[in-house]
Amino acid sequence: MTFALGILPVVLLLLGFPVFLVLLSAVSVALVFYMHMPLAALHQNLFGSINAYALLAIPYFIYAGELMGRGSVARRLVDFVQDGVGSARGSLGVTTVGVATIFGAISGVSAAAVATIGKIMYPSMVNAGYPKHFAAGLITAVGAIDIIIPPSIPMIVYGAAAQESVPRLYAAGIVPGLLIALLIGGYVVFRAARDNFGAPVPFDLSQFLRSTGRSLWALGAPAIILGGIYGGVFSPTEAAAVACVYAIFVTLVVFRELSVGDIAEAAAITVRFTSQILIIVACAGVFAWVLTVNQVPATLVGWIKYLDASPWQFLLVVNVLLLVVGCFLDPLSAILLLTPLLVPVAKALGIDTVHFGIVFMVNLAIGLFHPPFGINIFVAQSVLGIRLETIYRGIIPFVVLYLVALALITYVPAISLSGMRLVFN
Template sequence: MTLYLLSFLGFMMIGIPVAFSLGLSSITYLIVNGQLHLMIGFPQKMIAGIDNFVLLTIPFFILAGNLMNSADLTRQIVRFAQMLVGRVRGGLAAVNVVASMMFSGVSGAATAEASAIGSVMIPAMQRDGYKPEYAAAVTAAGSILGPLVPPSLALILYGVLTGTSIADLFLAGIVPAFALCGGLLVYVLVKARREDHPLPPVIPADERKSLAVKALPALLLPVIIVGGIRSGVFTPTEAAAVAVVYALAVGLLLYRTLDGRKIAASFYEAATMTAGVMLIVAMASMTSFILGIENIPREIAAQMLAISSEPWVLLLLLNLVLLILGLFLEPLAALVLVMPILNELFPLLGIDSVQFGVMVVLNLMIGMITPPVGLCLFIVSAIGKTPLEKVAVAILPMIGIALLILALVAFVPALTLTLPSLFPGQ
């Protein structure tokens, strides 16, 4: 397995994309070990890895998010968040966090959220006198709210890989997301008072009603998705298709900002993003095959048990490993890679699979904002034209807040399991 890991890291270091690095590492492993004949089964393994009906939710939810964003929803959300926050010192940073929370119900992915909110909020905060690295850091920290609430692509993939109810996962991520949002709000407001950050501009009274009306569709989308699935009106896959129809209706009839060119661009972006996701899942399936040959999952489980058999110690070790993995891998690829190992460890932890899923996803998302190679850090650094090292320093306190929420998710079951128990499915 050392050979596989070294070759994988080597391929990534020379600039080969993650998906192809996974595949090339698998081939390298077979060649060196004289098992090249097993490559005959690779196409079958790759197709089997993506041959799941529920995975259809991914392109539909990506398309719905693209359509809503193309319909100028991001700007409407930011203005509405600005109205909610009001004129408090450091209000624009708070607007950034609140807007990220609201946009979470549209994007489903941290990178999409960092790009959409960052393109609006980072220049606005810079114009208002905030340090560029701080504006970028707040945006990156807020971006990990997206994968915790519906329609989270990472939670969908976890549900597909483990057979866990996607509706339960959607509900389970909501309270941790609000807890993280609250923690970030407290931080930016306290920092604003300490460093005398500027006051945001006033929203005119005659604009407030129209802002509420225009932002309401973003707030209703996750309610429609979870409510429809939970009530039995439609399945998760059908919910994704409903989200697309809803996004089209909002853009064409309410905002009237969608046209043929924007719709075509949204479909194209959804197709390319979906192709990338599915390629990663397919290539990672080859890695899972290699893990099976080497019996790595059971060996890792045995090694961890040799350290301690206490569930809380195993949870701490597992969280540490996932945080490190999240530094280097895109979350969807990391999920496919680690689930064979996690499936061996899960029975030893004594926690619910829904709680476990939210914990795993939050772990990997924190890795995306953790220096030195967190993907969201690169995105916000590019948007803000700010050196990555400065953003990395500015985001450290916010990572601490996220780690605190992660600890609560791991060790306080009520945080994730209360909502699914209050709203049982049909």
């Protein structure tokens, strides 16, 4: 069994096989050669793994983000934030952080934020005297906030895998996401002042009011999503569906920027992206079932208890593990592979699974732009048309900032749990 569930998956991953095929192969070998069970169990658990109401939110949020990213929503958000912070040195960099945070509250897809915001902000920052490596590193890093700020698609997957409440996870992600945004924004202002780039633009109240009026429809999306969830009007899945209707209305009727054909094309892209996600979810669900049946999580819990590891030691090991895994696997695959193993141990040590979920998200957010294989790096390279070496050089200080935030979030649970308690108590 060690070969099927341990050695075989690692070998296949190193050979470059797709994650879903790695999991499916491991489960098939385990069922046929070690557990001697009919393959009908494989089919049943494949479909059972995606038979979860919470997972319906995934295609809806992807579709809403795809629609809002096609029109002028991002440009309107940029104008709104930029006109609000124009009097500060480094205002374009701070604007990039602010827009990424707001866009994360609409889409929840990190790569989409990097692509959409990068097209607008990178030329503006370079023209304003920002070093190319700094601008590229900033854009690559801030997109990772999107999987921490709700509505985060990886949080939905973690909630389903850990059997945790998605609204509670969403509420817990707000303060950590804002903390990271503040750290990055503060560093941008510091660098701009130290290196004398990003000259401030005088604040113009009339211009700010105009840009606010133009951005109200764009800002309505996160207000409806989060306000509806925490106001008890609808569930996260229903909020995602409402976000789709709102996005269609805004882009097709209000802004009149998209045609019916564009709406259909966005739907086709959403179907493809959703299928890529759910096939991994299905295969990982079967893999988790095989692990559970063979008492792997229980054995791991017993081993941790035998070692008498404290919660802080366990969290330190988890952080190191996730930082390494995040460099090679996408967040969804990492969540689905490791949640069945790590969550039982966290529960046994008395660690709140909501707090643990946020620690998971921050680690995997770092993996999105950590060299050498962070997906945001390659998205930025494609969109910005610059060398990888330039991006690698630029992201180093932002990796350090995220690590500082990770340490705070890991060992000060109140940072995560305060938002949840404020909303639900």
